[in-house]
Amino acid sequence: MFTLWIPPSHPRRESLLIRERLVEGFKRGLVVPEGLIAHGRGECFDYLIGESTQPFAHRAIEAAIAALLLAKHPVISVNGNTAALVPGEIVELAREVNAKIEVNLFYRTREREEAIAKWLREHGALEVLGVGEDASATIPELFSERRRVSPRGILIADVVLVPLEDGDRTEALRKMGKTVIAIDLNPLSRTARAANITIVDNVVRALPLMVERTREMKKASKSDLEHILRSYDNNKVLQEALRHILSRLSELSQTKLTLL
Amino acid sequence: MFTLWIPPSHPRRESLLIRERLVEGFKRGLVVPEGLIAHGRGECFDYLIGESTQPFAHRAIEAAIAALLLAKHPVISVNGNTAALVPGEIVELAREVNAKIEVNLFYRTREREEAIAKWLREHGALEVLGVGEDASATIPELFSERRRVSPRGILIADVVLVPLEDGDRTEALRKMGKTVIAIDLNPLSRTARAANITIVDNVVRALPLMVERTREMKKASKSDLEHILRSYDNNKVLQEALRHILSRLSELSQTKLTLL
Numbered sequence: 309m310f311t312l313w314i315p316p317s318h319p320r321r322e323s324l325l326i327r328e329r330l331v332e333g334f335k336r337g338l339v340v341p342e343g344l345i346a347h348g349r350g351e352c353f354d355y356l357i358g359e360s361t362q363p364f365a366h367r368a369i370e371a372a373i374a375a376l377l378l379a380k381h382p383v384i385s386v387n388g389n390t391a392a393l394v395p396g397e398i399v400e401l402a403r404e405v406n407a408k409i410e411v412n413l414f415y416r417t418r419e420r421e422e423a424i425a426k427w428l429r430e431h432g433a434l435e436v437l438g439v440g441e442d443a444s445a446t447i448p449e450l451f452s453e454r455r456r457v458s459p460r461g462i463l464i465a466d467v468v469l470v471p472l473e474d475g476d477r478t479e480a481l482r483k484m485g486k487t488v489i490a491i492d493l494n495p496l497s498r499t500a501r502a503a504n505i506t507i508v509d510n511v512v513r514a515l516p517l518m519v520e521r522t523r524e525m526k527k528a529s530k531s532d533l534e535h536i537l538r539s540y541d542n543n544k545v546l547q548e549a550l551r552h553i554l555s556r557l558s559e560l561s562q563t564k565l566t567l568l
Numbered sequence: 569m570f571t572l573w574i575p576p577s578h579p580r581r582e583s584l585l586i587r588e589r590l591v592e593g594f595k596r597g598l599v600v601p602e603g604l605i606a607h608g609r610g611e612c613f614d615y616l617i618g619e620s621t622q623p624f625a626h627r628a629i630e631a632a633i634a635a636l637l638l639a640k641h642p643v644i645s646v647n648g649n650t651a652a653l654v655p656g657e658i659v660e661l662a663r664e665v666n667a668k669i670e671v672n673l674f675y676r677t678r679e680r681e682e683a684i685a686k687w688l689r690e691h692g693a694l695e696v697l698g699v700g701e702d703a704s705a706t707i708p709e710l711f712s713e714r715r716r717v718s719p720r721g722i723l724i725a726d727v728v729l730v731p732l733e734d735g736d737r738t739e740a741l742r743k744m745g746k747t748v749i750a751i752d753l754n755p756l757s758r759t760a761r762a763a764n765i766t767i768v769d770n771v772v773r774a775l776p777l778m779v780e781r782t783r784e785m786k787k788a789s790k791s792d793l794e795h796i797l798r799s800y801d802n803n804k805v806l807q808e809a810l811r812h813i814l815s816r817l818s819e820l821s822q823t824k825l826t827l828l
Binding site: 327330331334335341342344345346347348349350351352353355479482494495496498500501502542543546547550551553554557558560561564565566567568 | 587590591594601602604605606607608609610611612613739742754755756758760761762802803806807810811813814817818820821824825826827828
């Protein structure tokens with residue numbers, strides 16, 4: 309294995325650089341092979357979206373920040389891919405909204421929990437929940453290692469941000485009465501459809517934006533934040549995301565596709 | 569890492585089994601981490617297509633076989649993912665159309681070249697080009713290890729079948745005057761758009777079909793094959809693939825998207 313040199317002119321340079329960051333995370337033991345495949349699926353939807361943050365994502369980000377700022381016990385749930393791609397931004401956002409950070413893995417092993425916690429601490433995290441004995445509470449309706457959460461984190465959280473989560477767990481968190489904010493490039497995934505607020509965007513773009521917007525929105529009054537949250541409609545946002553993809557494909561299908 | 573048990577009733581069982589085959593290939597040293605990501609991307613497009621071979625793919629397969637049967641020096645270019653997914657079918661198709669098999673990697677290392685060649689020989693290949701010293705010729709306009717090809721294979725080929733190829737290399741082969749047949753699930757990829765004939769389908773379905781159709785089409789006359797090839801329109805095929813995806817997404821966008 310070697311590191312690839314990507315010409316500055318390459319049309320998909322940004323996407324290839326993100327891919328390399330994930331492969332780095334894989335070599336470091338943060339990411340599992342299944343996480344690499346899941347990333348590829350995300351790449352496909354990012355490609356369909358146009359690899360830029362769209363208005364529907366900006367609206368969802370605003371509602372997400374309102375929910376996080378209004379929360380009593382906000383928690384950011386971190387898996388291997390998220391840790392590999394945006395470790396610094398996770399730590400910054402947690403600090404801005406005063407949220408706990410909790411490691412939450414689909415394929416949970418002690419080594420990986422610890423590798424991820426160490427990686428987050430290297431990026432400035434003071435506390436990382438959900439590692440080893442700390443993940444002693446369980447979520448109902450989930451099997452095996454996937455049900456384990458921290459009694460100081462997700463168990464008592466009222467708002468949970470789950471970048472790159474799976475559908476089963478999103479639904480289980482909803483059934484526990486929590487407000488779930490998902491970041492998912494696929495507007496048709498079960499995660500996207502089961503969350504209260506779905507940011508249809510790449511975590512690599514969404515997280516830095518969230519940090520920036522939080523700094524602005526912290527100045528808003530509680531009632532302004534409540535108004536943003538009340539007037540937010542996730543079904544509408546998901547439909548807009550899908551319509552955006554449709555209109556892009558529709559435009560392209562009219563043009564000449566062959567290149568040579 | 570652990571092997572997953574997939575219930576027979578699982579809605580995405582077939583796709584998960586293919587994924588496991590790829591992860592096996594990864595453990596065997598045929599596939600690189602980047603190949604897993606690329607596979608995930610393909611999975612997503614396969615999902616959009618409906619995970620079945622569509623009429624536009626059947627038409628492209630027919631033209632592809634005509635081109636291969638009419639070729640003087642047909643070559644099948646094999647990368648890690650292709651070798652992991654359809655090794656036996658590659659060997660069978662090469663035998664049916666009398667094509668050379670050449671290993672052609674984006675991330676080229678001697679160990680991987682040899683692991684892939686060994687794997688193909690275990691599946692019946694008598695000769696595998698593009699390994700070690702044999703990859704001594706170069707393709708113009710490409711950088712580093714990616715430019716290396718066999719002087720007995722791709723260098724002198726008139727028709728090259730490239731399942732799962734990247735855009736740069738597809739364009740470089742076209743500029744060398746070769747007829748390029750791509751198999752690519754993304755009808756908008758540069759590979760799909762730069763190839764002469766693009767089979768928008770999963771290699772796992774397309775390769776066995778190609779072997780079967782070749783056995784029938786071998787009985788056709790040279791002028792019949794020439795007619796098939798002349799009347800084939802790749803732009804039309806790509807547009808149909810895109811329209812098919814579009815109508816599937818469009819159906820989905822009419823329904824209520826939020827689940828809870």
